[in-house]
Amino acid sequence: xxxxNNKFVLDFVKKYADLMQPDQIVWIDGSKKQLNELTKExxxxxxxxxxxxxxxxxxxxxxxxxxxxxxxxxxxxxxxxTKEMAGPTNNWMAPAEAxxxxxxxxxxxxxxxxxxxxxxSMCKIGSPFAKYGIELTDSIYVVLNMAIMTRVDKKVLDKIxxxxxxxxxxxxxxxxxxxxxxxxxxxxNTIYSLNSGYGGNVLLGKKCFALxxxxxxxxxxxxxxxxxxxxxxxxxxxEIKYITAAFPSACGKTNLxxxxxxxxYTAKGYKVFTVGDDIAWLRKGRGGQLYxxxxxxxxxxxxxxxxxxxxxxxxxxxxxxxxxxNVVYNPKDKTVWWEGLDKNPxxxxxxxxxxxxxxxxxxxxxxIIKGAHPNSRFTAPAKNCPxxxxxxxxxxxxxxxxxxFGGRRAKAAPLVYEARDWKHGVFIGSxxxxxxxxxxxxxxxxxxxxxxxxxxxxxxxxxxxxxHWLDMGKKCKNRPKIFNVNWFRTDENGNFxxxxxxxxxxxxxxxxxxxxxxxxxxxxxIGYMPKPExxxxxxxxxxxxxxxxxxxxxxxxxxxxxxDIENFYATKFGDTLPKELYAELKKxxxxxxxxx
Ligand code: OXD
Ligand code: MN
Numbered sequence: 001x002x003x004x005n006n007k008f009v010l011d012f013v014k015k016y017a018d019l020m021q022p023d024q025i026v027w028i029d030g031s032k033k034q035l036n037e038l039t040k041e042x043x044x045x046x047x048x049x050x051x052x053x054x055x056x057x058x059x060x061x062x063x064x065x066x067x068x069x070x071x072x073x074x075x076x077x078x079x080x081x082t083k084e085m086a087g088p089t090n091n092w093m094a095p096a097e098a099x100x101x102x103x104x105x106x107x108x109x110x111x112x113x114x115x116x117x118x119x120x121s122m123c124k125i126g127s128p129f130a131k132y133g134i135e136l137t138d139s140i141y142v143v144l145n146m147a148i149m150t151r152v153d154k155k156v157l158d159k160i161x162x163x164x165x166x167x168x169x170x171x172x173x174x175x176x177x178x179x180x181x182x183x184x185x186x187x188x189n190t191i192y193s194l195n196s197g198y199g200g201n202v203l204l205g206k207k208c209f210a211l212x213x214x215x216x217x218x219x220x221x222x223x224x225x226x227x228x229x230x231x232x233x234x235x236x237x238x239e240i241k242y243i244t245a246a247f248p249s250a251c252g253k254t255n256l257x258x259x260x261x262x263x264x265y266t267a268k269g270y271k272v273f274t275v276g277d278d279i280a281w282l283r284k285g286r287g288g289q290l291y292x293x294x295x296x297x298x299x300x301x302x303x304x305x306x307x308x309x310x311x312x313x314x315x316x317x318x319x320x321x322x323x324x325x326n327v328v329y330n331p332k333d334k335t336v337w338w339e340g341l342d343k344n345p346x347x348x349x350x351x352x353x354x355x356x357x358x359x360x361x362x363x364x365x366x367x368i369i370k371g372a373h374p375n376s377r378f379t380a381p382a383k384n385c386p387x388x389x390x391x392x393x394x395x396x397x398x399x400x401x402x403x404x405f406g407g408r409r410a411k412a413a414p415l416v417y418e419a420r421d422w423k424h425g426v427f428i429g430s431x432x433x434x435x436x437x438x439x440x441x442x443x444x445x446x447x448x449x450x451x452x453x454x455x456x457x458x459x460x461x462x463x464x465x466x467x468h469w470l471d472m473g474k475k476c477k478n479r480p481k482i483f484n485v486n487w488f489r490t491d492e493n494g495n496f497x498x499x500x501x502x503x504x505x506x507x508x509x510x511x512x513x514x515x516x517x518x519x520x521x522x523x524x525x526i527g528y529m530p531k532p533e534x535x536x537x538x539x540x541x542x543x544x545x546x547x548x549x550x551x552x553x554x555x556x557x558x559x560x561x562x563x564d565i566e567n568f569y570a571t572k573f574g575d576t577l578p579k580e581l582y583a584e585l586k587k588x589x590x591x592x593x594x595x596x
Contacts, residue, residue, distance in 0.1 A: 001027060002027060003027045003029060003117075003119070003154045003157055004119075004157040004158075004160075006157065006160055006162070008160075008162055008163035008165075009134060009157065009160060009165065012134065012167055013025065013115075013117055013134075013136065016106075016115075016136050016169050017110075017115055019103060019106055019107055020106050020107070020108065020109050020110035020115060020136075020138075020171060021108050021109075021110055021111050022110035022111070022113055022114055022115035022138065023110075023111070023112055023113060023114060024114050024115070025114070025115045025116075025117060026114055026115070026116050026117070027116075027117045027119075027154075028116055028117060028118045028119070028143055028147075028152060029153075029154040030119075030147065030151075030152040030153040030154060035143075035144065035147055038140045038143055038144065039060065039140075039144065041140060042060075042140040042141065042144070043060075047062065047139075047140055047141055048060040048061060048062045048140075048141060048144070048323070049061040049062070049329060049331075049334070050334060051324070051334050051335065051336065052333055052334040052335055055319075055333075055334075055335055056318075056319060056320065056322070056334075056335065056336070057320045057321070058320050058321040058322075059318075059319075059320065059321065059322045059323070059324065059336075060144070060322075060323045060324070061323075061324050061325075061327070061329050061334075061336060062141050062323060062324070062325045062326075063325070063326055063329075063352060063353070063354055064197050064198050064325060064326055065175045065197060066353055067175070067177045068175055068177065068180075068196050068197055068198045068201075069198060069326060069373050069375055069441075070198060070200070070375045070438060070439055070440050070441045071182075071198070071200040071201055071207065071249075071439060071440045071441070071456065072177075072180055072182065072196070072201060072440070072441050073091075073440050073441070073442070073456050074091070074441070074442070075091075075180050075181055075182060076091060076182040076183075076184075076456070077090070077091045077092060077093045077098060077181065077182070077183045077184070078090040078091065078092055078184050078186065078212065078459055078460070079092070079093050079094065079095045079098040079099075079183050079184065079185045080092065080095070080185075080186060080187060080460070081094075081095065081187060084461065085460060085461055086460065086461065087458075087460060087461030087462050087463060087464070087465075088461075088462070088463075088572045088573060089455055089458065089462045089572065090458070090459075090462075093183065095185055095187070095188070098181075098183050098185070098192070099192075101181070102181055102183060102192045102194060105173060105179050105181070105194050105195070106169070106171055106173065106192075106194060109138075109171045109173045109174075109194075110138050110171060113138040114138065115136055115137070115138060116136070116137050116138070116139075116140070116142075116143050117134060117135075117136055118134065118135040118136075118137065118142075118143060118146050118152055119132070119133075119134050119152065119153065119154060119156040119157045119160075120132070120133050120134075120135065120146055120150040120151060120152045120153070120156060120205055121133075121150065121151040121153065121156050121159070122150060122151075122205055122209060122210050122214070122281075122295035122296070123151075123281070123293055123295045123395075124151065124393050124395055125151055125153060125155055125156060125159060126159065126395065127293065127395035127396075128283075128395060128396065129281050129283065129293045129295065129395070129397060130159075131166065131209075131214065131217070131295070132156050132159055132160050132164075132165045132166070133150075133165055133166035133167075133168055133204065133205055133209055134160075134165055134166075134167060134168065135168035135169075135170060135204045135205070136168065136169050136170065137168075137170040137171070137202070138170075138171050138172055139170070139172055139197060139202065141197065141323075142170060142197075142202050142203065144323060145199060145203050145300075145323055145379050146203055146205060148297065148298040148321070148322075148323065148379050148380070148381050149203055149205060149206060149296055149297060149298040149300060149379060150203075150205040150296065150297055150298075151297055164189075165189070166189045166190070166191065166204075166209050166213055167188070167189060167190040167191070168190075168191045168193070168204035168205075168208070168209065169190070169191070169192045169193070170193045170194070170202050170204060171193075171194055171195075172195065172196070172197050172202075173194050173195045174195065175195055175196065175197060176195045177195070179194065179195050180194065180195040180196050180201075181193070181194050181195065182196070182201050182208065184208055184212040184213055184459055186212070186213055186216035186217075186459045186460060189213060189217075191204045191208040191209060191212075191213065193208065199300055199325065199377060199379070200300075200439070203300070205295075205296070206278075206279070206296065206300065207456070207457055210225065210279045210281070210295045210296065211225055211226075211227060211279060211454070211457035211458075211459070212457055212458070212459035213459055214281065214295075214459075215454070215457065215458050215459045215460065215465065216459040216460045218281070218468075219460060219464065219465065219468050222284075222472075222475070223281065223282060223283040223284075224280075224281070224282040224283075224290075224468070224469075224472055225279070225280075225281050225282075226244070226246055226279070226280050226281075226282065226452065226454070227246050227247075227248075227278065227279065227452070227453040227454050227457055228244040228245055228246045228253075228276075228278075228279065228280040228292075228403075228453075229244065229245050229247075229253040229254070229256060229257040229274075229275075229276055229277045229278065229280070230242060230243070230244050230257070230274075230275035230276040230280050230292050230293075230294055230398065230400075231243055231245075231256065231257050231259070231272055231273065231274055231275060231389075232272070232273040232274075232275060232389050232391065232398065233270065233271075233272055233273075233505075233508055233509075233512060234269075234270065234271040234272070234273065235269075235270060235512075236268045236269035236270065240273070241401045241402075241512050241515065242275070242292065242398040242399060242400050242401060243400065243401060243402045243403070243404060243508065243511070243512075244280045244282070244292055244400055244402075244403050244404070244480075245403070245404035245405075245406060245485075246403070246404070246405050246406070246429070246432075246452050246453040246454070247405075247406045247407065247408075247434075247453055248407060248408070248432075248434040248436075248437070248439075248450050248453045248455075249437055249439030249440065249453075249456075250302050250375070250437035250438060250439040251406065251407065251408050251434060251437065251453075251488075252487065252500070253277050253278055254277040254278075254299060254301045254302070254306075254311065254314055255310060255311045255314070255500075255501060256504060257274045257275075257276065257277040258272070258274050258277070258311055258313035258314050258317075258385065258387055259272045259501070259502055259504060259505055259508075260272065260312065260313065260387075260502045261502055261505040262502050262503055262505060262506070262538075262539055262540075263539055264536065264538040264539045265505050265509070270505070270509075271387070272387060272505070272508075273387050273388070273389035273390070273391075274313070274382075274385055274387050274388055274389055274392075275292070275293075275294050275389045275391060275392055275398055276292075276293075276294025276296065277294075277299050277301065278294075278296065278299070278300070279294060279295055279296055280292045280293070280294060281293050281294075281295050281397075282397075282400065282472075283397065284472075284475055284476050285396060285397065285399065286399075287399075287478050288476050288477035288478040289399045289400065289476065289478040289480075290399070290400045290472075290476055290479070290480055291396060291397035291398060291399055291400065292397050292398055292400050293394070293395075293397040293398075294382075294392070296382070297381070297382055298379055298380055298381050298382050299314070299317060299378070299379070299380045299382060299385070300377055300378075300379050301314055301317075301318075301377060301378050301380065302375065302376070302377060302439070303324065303327050303338040303341075303372060303376045303377055303378050304338045304339045304340050304372055304374055304376060305339070305340040306318075306338070306340065306341070306378075307340055307341050307342060308342075309501075310340070310501055311501070313385055313386050313387045314378075314380075314385075316384065316385070316386050317378075317380040317381070317382075317384040317385045317386075318378045318380045318384070319384070320384060321380070321381050321384065322378050322379060322380040322381070322384070323378070323379040324336045324376075324377075324378050324379075325376060325377045325378075325379070326352040326372060326373040326375070326376035326377065327352060327371075327372040327373075327376045327378075328345075328346065328349055328350065328351055328352065328357065328371035328372050329349060329350045330346050330349040330350075331349070331350060332348075332349075337349070337371060337372070338371070338372035338376055339370055339371065339372055339374075344359070345358070345359020345360065345371060346358070346359060347359060349371070351369070351370075351371045351372070352371065352372050352373045352376055357369070357371050359371065373438075374438035374444075375437075375438040375439055400480045401480055401481070401512065401515045402480050402481050402482070402483060402511050402512065402514075402515050403425065403480045403481075403482045403483070404482075404483045404484070404485055404511070405428055405429045405432050405452065405453070405482070405483070405484045405485075406432075406484060406485040406486060406487070407432050407433055407434030407435075407450065407453075407486065407488075408434045408435040408437070408486075408488045409433065409434065409435070409447070409486050409488055409489065410435070410488065410489065410490045410494075411489070411490075411557060412486075412554075412557050412558065412561050413484060413486035413489070414486065414489070414526075414529065414550060414551050414552060414553055415485065415486060415487075415489065415498055415507060415535075415547075415550040415551055416483060416484070416485045416486075416507050416510065416511070416529070416530060416551075417483065417484055417524070417526055417527040417528060417529045417553075418481060418482070418483050418484075418511075418514055418521060418527050418528040418529075419481070419482040419483065419484075419527055419528075420527060420528065422470075422473035422479050422482065423470065423473065423580050423584060424482075424527065424584055424587075425473075425481070425482025426466060426469045426470055426473065426482075426580070426581070426584075427580075427581050427584035427585070427588075428482060428484050428527070429451060429452040429469065429482070430451045430452070430466055430581055431449075431451070431561075431565045431568075432449070432450050432451055432452060432453065432484075433447050433448060433449050433450060433564075434447065434448065434450050434453075435447050435448075435488075436448055440456065449568050449572075451465075451466070452465075452469075461576070462572075462573070463573050463576040463577050463578065466577065466578050466581060467578045470578055470580055480515075481511075481514060481515050483511050483514075484527070485504075485507055487500040487504060488500075489550050491549075497546070497549060497550045498550055499540065499542075503540065506535055506536045506537070506540075507535065509536060510530050510534060510535055510536075513534075514528070519534050520534070521534075524553050524591075525553065525555070525558065525588065525591035525592045525594075526553050526558060526588065526591075529551055529553070530551065532544045532547045532548050532551060535547055555592050558588075558592055559589075559592050559593075562585065562588055562589050562592060565585055565588075566585060569581070569582065569585065
């Protein structure tokens with residue numbers, strides 16, 4: 001039964017029902033009853049498997065097609081009226097051409113299937129930050145995931161004013177990789193995703209809406225949509241300071257967001273609270289400060305490497321009401337496993353492809369066969385997280401004291417440095433580079449430029465996006481300080497030089513002290529760096545001399561870095577890049593030469 005009289009919504013549903021010709025249309029109201037019925041149906045068809053109801057109550061297991069395990073950046077398009085609007089970092093297709101191509105693929109694709117109509121909200125319904133969407137899909141897996149990741153509720157339909165909602169069209173079609181398309185039409189508030197069943201391509205509220213479409217909306221409306229976690233650090237006096245941090249996919253955002261501080265901090269009363277682990281929407285709020293909300297309602301986290309030591313809070317979040325995708329499944333006791341969960345891989349179970357698998361299995365060349373896909377995921381409700389911030393549902397968001405940029409860099413970037421001011425901070429964000437990971441298809445471990453960790457997610461011209469960052473700085477008189485961190489520096493033997501995980505608290509501590517002007521810093525050619533003695537090493541098997549090596553800024557390496565940035569700027573953006581960023585690059589080069 002239709003759940004609304006809104007003509008715009010009804011027209012949208014009818015248009016795509018006429019095209020895709022489902023056997024029936026089911027409107028999702030968000031009720032437990034309906035979700036339970038759909039779960040039963042998906043269990044009966046094998047779309048999902050049940051997990052152990054004692055050990056993992058309410059949890060489900062799912063496998064995607066083997067050719068469909070990650071975001072497909074090469075097949076993701078920004079479809080704006082001109083190529084220039086999409087800019088040099090996006091694939092572009094003209095809207096008319098894209099609609100024609102996608103409509104041809106989608107024609108009749110839901111014959112014999114059901115079309116589900118999902119009304120959902122990004123952010124708490126009614127929040128000043130909230131934006132509403134309707135996703136059409138032929139996948140129960142998508143419905144169940146959307147019900148964890150967003151606020152799926154029939155009340156959303158009453159909030160939609162006329163045609164003001166993001167239209168999402170998804171069909172698995174035939175899961176044909178050659179005809180897989182993830183298209184965003186920012187001027188039409190529309191997302192069209194075909195031939196995939198992988199979360200990042202099909203949970204349209206996430207990357208497609210909350211980043212690609214929202215970044216465009218944010219540019220037009222004067223706010224920001226960023227690929228950032230949000231966390232709160234509570235100090236011994238009870239005061240909580242909030243930080244956002246942008247890292248590329250699978251670089252530890254979930255781990256940082258749920259960090260447990262080392263003993264020397266917890267003993268004093270420090271605590272970390274999670275507001276978000278992937279996406280932040282930021283607006284200017286009271287006192288000219290930036291306020292952030294997490295528009296999502298769950299965590300779509302990378303499973304491998306998540307364990308009781310690396311991230312006990314994430315692990316605890318997955319113990320009920322969670323959907324596991326592409327991990328190992330044990331059909332006997334209905335439990336799940338992934339590499340890095342523990343040191344006891346199960347025997348005689350099924351791997352992510354559904355093949356028989358036992359821990360320690362090797363291929364003909366003697367190489368270990370992994371049981372879980374490196375980009376296997378858990379979809380866990382935020383409310384499960386033991387350290388979820390009490391401000392998670394705050395409609396106005398939390399005030400941000402610091403913004404952190406970071407990547408996965410074996411060399412060059414030191415453990416932490418601070419921007420001299422907002423403009424320099426925007427420059428630091430714009431020169432971010434990181435080694436690629438399994439979150440997207442393609443080579444892993446290749447260093448690529450990824451400004452603000454938004455290369456795969458910026459829904460418009462990135463030169464305009466940089467200008468928008470500069471403008472937001474002008475608009476907010478009480479701006480956060482900006483920092484860059486690198487947890488991934490390695491020594492000459494390839495070993496990580498910094499312990500990471502909970503010990504990253506030591507760096508957050510310095511960052512917050514800088515925000516309060518409570519600690520000095522050293523001026524270097526790249527920005528302000530900590531004096532080694534100002535990073536707390538208590539309880540760590542590490543000396544100040546070890547630390548100096550990770551805080552080192554090698555001028556030769558940085559001169560090469562500057563040349564690379566110049567090349568990136570020139571070849572990608574030329575004279576469309578804001579002049580302020582060229583001026584910052586010039587300053588960097590001058591500083592490096594002056595002091596060498
Ligand atoms: C994610 C990603 O899933 O960035 O968050 O790919
Ligand atoms: Mn992400």
